[in-house]
Amino acid sequence: xxxxxxxxxxxxxxxxxxxxxxxxxxxxxxxxxxxxxxxxxxxxxxxxxxxxxxxxxxxxxxxxxxxxxxxxxxxxxxxxxxxxxxxxxxxxxxxxxxxxxxxxxxxxxxxxxxxxxxxxxxxxxxxxxxxxxxxxxxxxxxxx
Numbered sequence: 001x002x003x004x005x006x007x008x009x010x011x012x013x014x015x016x017x018x019x020x021x022x023x024x025x026x027x028x029x030x031x032x033x034x035x036x037x038x039x040x041x042x043x044x045x046x047x048x049x050x051x052x053x054x055x056x057x058x059x060x061x062x063x064x065x066x067x068x069x070x071x072x073x074x075x076x077x078x079x080x081x082x083x084x085x086x087x088x089x090x091x092x093x094x095x096x097x098x099x100x101x102x103x104x105x106x107x108x109x110x111x112x113x114x115x116x117x118x119x120x121x122x123x124x125x126x127x128x129x130x131x132x133x134x135x136x137x138x139x140x141x142x143x144x
Contacts, residue, residue: 028054033063037092042074047094049085061087066096068118079103080116092120108136 029051036046050065063085070078083098095117102111102125113131118124 027056030054030061033061043071045070047087052087054089059088059090061089063087066094068094068096077104077106079105082116094118094120110134110136 030049030053031051033049033052034047037044046069047063048067049063052061052063054061064083066080066082066085066087068080069076070080080096080100080102082096082100085097086095088094095115097115100113100116102116104110111131111133113127113129115129116125116127119126
């Protein structure tokens with residue numbers, strides 16, 4: 001006999017209108033996110049992420065396994081990858097964290113750190129975390 005009142009309660013709860021999303025809960029989930037920005041018709045940067053989660057009202061996309069490429073005059077000059085990232089959807093400022101690796105395609109250097117910030121307005125990277133820089137020879141340097 002106790003099952004009937006519990007079933008009626010569950011049925012009544014299930015019949016209510018759908019509630020509004022709670023702030024902070026995921027609103028949109030993107031699998032295989034790809035986006036880029038151009039300047040004067042040439043790609044300035046590109047971003048790929050295994051997964052991006054946008055939450056209601058905070059204008060931040062939480063990224064899984066983000067990969068970023070930066071370009072000059074249409075030519076790739078650096079590639080960055082990390083395990084996690086935060087992208088401000090209103091400013092395109094980017095915070096990369098957990099095993100951040102920056103590879104310069106121009107001079108062959110590799111920078112590793114635990115956290116790296118990119119300011120879209122200033123076009124500048126910065127970090128207050130320790131960094132390790134390793135210089136490798138590029139193909140052109142090896143052939144010279």
